[in-house]
Amino acid sequence: MAVPKKRTSKSKSKSRKAIWNRKAYYESKKAISLGKSILTGKSNSFIYLNSISKLNEAD
Structure with a gap:
């Protein structure tokens, strides 16, 4: 038969x-x-395109 677990203390x-x-x-x-x-x-750590037009030029 299943036994309930102990209750976790408030501080924990x-x-x-x-x-x-x-x-x-x-x-x-x-x-x-x-x-x-x-x-x-x-x-310096994040690479992104400034506008949608640059995105279209890359394709």
């Missing part, structure tokens, strides 16, 4: 949620930073 679940939130925070900071660098034209 809160710490897991805090880790998850911290990871999401740093990923959002990186995304905002990349977006700002693309807008200012100082991006």
